[in-house]
Amino acid sequence: MSNRHLTYLVGAMLAVASTAPATAHAQATKPAEDPHAKAIADVVLANHILADQGVVDGFGHVSIRDPADPNKFLMARSMAPELVTPADVVEHDLDGNGNAGPNVKLYLERFIHAEIYRARPDVMSIVHCHSPSLIPFAATGVALKPLYHMSSFLGPGVPVFEIHKAANASTDMLVRTPELGKALAKSLGTHPAVLMRGHGAVIVGKDVQQAVFRSVYTQLNAQLQGQAMALGAKITYLDAEEAKKSEETNNGNIPRAWELWVRKVKQQK
Ligand SMILES: [Zn+2]
Helix, strand or coil: CCHHHHHHHHHHHHHHHHHHHHHHHHHHHCCCCCHHHHHHHHHHHHHHHHHHCCCCCCCCEEEEECCCCCCEEEEECCCCHHHCCHHHEEEEECCCCECCCCCCCCCCCHHHHHHHHHHCCCCCEEEEECCHHHHHHHHHCCCCCCCCHHHHHHCCCCCEECHHHHHCCCCCCCCCCHHHHHHHHHHHCCCCEEEECCCEEEEEECCHHHHHHHHHHHHHHHHHHHHHHHHCCCCCCCCHHHHHHHHHHHHCCHHHHHHHHHHHHHHCC
16 A cells, blocks of 8 residues: 555544544434424425426415424415425414415415315325326326326225315316315315316325325326327226235335435425
């Protein structure tokens, strides 16, 4: 080994020795992350990821149930998802009231979130989107089914919300009242997703990572199913057992996708 290499090695060892205690100290004294602040940060990230993945555009929204109060949820004020910042996140109650003052416009369809959180204690995060690839399914009555393993959570089926039936009238298609929110929650039932005829979809999860993962892959499955149907041959979907086994595997791997999607949106800043 040359002297130059030796000098480098000794220098590197000294550097490690001098920084290691400082790093350990920093980790030991780092304050625990405030769950409320983390939920707000996650709402912002989820908005940016869903926009980056093409699930939402200028419209659509995502919420997280308040970790400190199950009767509240965190969601942006009415704005394009890609532009949401922590200052735009508003705490809503299950009646659809926001804590942001009279001059802050809230999403007209906040009752989607309020009534699903009320009906589904297991749901901790909700996405509402108008993803174009989903629209043909509810419009035609063709069932959305898992075509591949990434969308295996669709195995139990995807119900369709018919707003004309729920309102018993022609509407502007928006879930803008608690009554319509309740009817939508009823259509969703215990499923992970519900299609909304002539409008879009709602996807739910046990946490924000699962809700975002399911939203991305519901949309991709719709694209693939449309392509498979266009080929005109018999389609073999995942059977119930395949879907169940695959979903169990996927649920352990969701943080891997989340980490990638977070990195992508942070690089765009
Ligand atoms: Zn909508």
